[in-house]
Amino acid sequence: MTQTPTTHTSAPADSPRITPPLPQIIQGGMGVGISHWGLAQAVSSVGQLGIVSCTGIDNVLVRRLQDGDEGGHVRRALAAYPNQERAEKVIRMYFLESGRAPGQSYRRVPLPTVTKHGAAWELGVMGSFVEVFLAREGHSNPVGVNLLTKLQLHTVPALYGAMLAGADVVIMGAGIPREIPGVLDAFAAGGPASIKLDVKGGDAAVLTFDPAEYGLERRELKRPKFYPIVTSHILAGVLMKKASGSVEGFVIEGPTAGGHNAPPRGTPTFDESGQPIYGERDIADLDEMKKLGLPFWLAGSRATPEALQEALARGAAGIQVGTLFAYCADSGLRDDLREQVHVLTKEGGVDVYTDPLASPTGFPFKVVQVDDTLARMEQYLARPRVCDIGYLREAYAGEDGKTGLRCAAEPVDAYVAKGGKIEDTVGRKCLCNALMTDAGYAQVQKGGYVEDSLMTSGDSLNDIAAWPLGYGAEDVVEFLLGRYTPGA
Template sequence: MEALKIGDLIVKQPIVQGGMGIAISLSGLASAVANAGGIGMISAAGIGMGQPDYMKNFKGANIRALQQQIRRAKSLTNGAIGVNVMMALTDHEALIRTTIEEDADLVVMGAGLPLKIPAMLAEAGLTDFRTKLVVKVSSGKAAKLIFQSWASKYQRIPDAVVVEGPLAGGHLGFKKSELSQEPVPLHQLVRDTVSALRPFEEQFGREIPVIAGGGIYTGHDMYHIMQAGAKAVKLGTRFVTTHECDADLAFKQSYLTCADASGIDIIDSPVGLPGRVVKSAFVEQIQRGETKPFKCAWHCLSTCNFKEAPFCIAQVLYNASQGKMDEGFAFAGTNAWRATQIESVADVMAQLVAEYELEATQAPALV
């Protein structure tokens, strides 16, 4: 297993922990993954919801909380720490600037096209920094669009790409109709993305690593997706059922209650995207059309029609992270049902590496 190299950032294990919000992956989980040799990710989505002034000053609370979480993570590890920022967040620019100002190792930007980020950073005076800029896409076509825009307008390109397939948890970058059909295999998305990036690697004279996510759960999965061209993998679901995950125990146990794949479902989120969740009484309520009245004190997601939304996605996700499963739901990938126990991050990482190495010696590559 080769180390992941993103420019001058070298990470021993090519494993990136998914940035899961709200309040699922914070400094606790991120630092544990980093200490085990991977990249630990903090989710910036709704990160300030635990701050006392969030309802009155959500932007300030988010920045303050993000600063606190990055600093705490860095105090707990010498490994790589990154931040996941959704472009759909109305304060995404402030969160990206804060990530860079706090000297995080990388920022992953998804849930939208970050076409104007280089201009925003230049306007903020952020032209010389070590934080790697990583974009998250759901297709090679989207990656090509971003790279063409950055290259032509700003004479630079992102440092790496995360391509996330339709088997991931949380909000998905696919239409619900696409998810009900035979999904595009992740290995095909990886190959398409690698191919789309090749001209930019030649133009700028450097490697652009592709990181694959969505449905990867074992070292076996990891080995074969890397044979398709990925330089690393991104796993979220696998790290939820760990002691170090920042979510409440009740949230983690919701994964353990899934007997099989039928315990996972896809819902319509108020933000206009499908979302993959663990089935629960609360999920059944919203699927029946029941509403959960709320007052929107802020417009946190640009894609949310809060005036007509049946519930506040930020609030129900935060409720779940705090263990209030009767007032929220757990986002989860397709393999969440495979979790059987709560274990340590170190054990999960060791198992992934051992499975990968065993597969590398025994199995032929997928073609």
């Protein structure tokens, strides 16, 4: 079962928000539906910065509706959406009062293409709106959103929906988000916004989101702060100079953080198990970061009171914490998966493998080594390859001059037919479907195959062994601030 967020007394999306000091703790924006509105709400409610993940938010929206919208949260948020006609249409299309029948597949979001993406984009706007609207209920503290830069085809509608609901901060990594500040500026001014879509072997395409095309009145919106995720002071300096608008701070993420990691700088080398080796060049120089004059937060194995105090002493505004929040009872991780991993940490530990092949993006991706998941080779090989969500597809220039989309985790023959190299398909895993499964939204494919899980975490996963089963997000905040001891 998916963790059902706790509901609080609602507050209008346009209600006044207080401007507190910078948070010492930023909750990580993790996965698909893991950093959902309930987790972000719990963290923001106690004065730190809660973050919702808007990755895959179009599918999360429609799958929640098809599962019966427990608690009525999605429909309550959609009742505040500016275009009620379109919101009600989506509810009619996807909402199932009693949820899906056993073995019934989810109705899919239409797979977007470079030129035909209107349906997916509208659901992306609504999904982000819903997530931020719900995270902001019951308190007046800031709420942020997280997106992956690599998901260029899905970025602008998600940003617009988040701003429409009043998001205060945008955090983005997995790439260099140079164009995003300009997008935020354009949306804040009430206009359309564009970004470039990288096309392998061809010229970049331009993707433009105009709210008027989606039945939304062009209007000025609050411009959120932008905190890109970087690995070095060099990249931070480049973004300050060359980004399309202002940057208000940085999250500095080290290679021990969960999810996608930046590749090591220089010629890649690997240890005996095949994991990439990181060195001194992959560690940010904090003295140089301080010279940039913007606040920054440290991420990657920082989830202790001592690490927070060290970060503050070295000039950081605080820390970003992912894994400890991801495995708490307030996150969107499936209850059975959370308990399985937590018990394993207490029974001797569980390995986290930095897999250089798993992600179709080519970025290293941390995989929790748990049985009955795609981390096991036999289950990976038994999965029928299918690409029916497509977030991690890359755009490429075809021989006919048209721009197509392909994914190294899709069926091998299809990938090769699109000009891809067969060697690039080896070891690639469908993160889109696996991460949906982690959050409780496993697709039932043709033939009855139910998508398997693939969990990620930071290298410090086994630290949760000291915590009681069922600990909450507020416990994490209190611990990091030195006011709570797990198990005491």
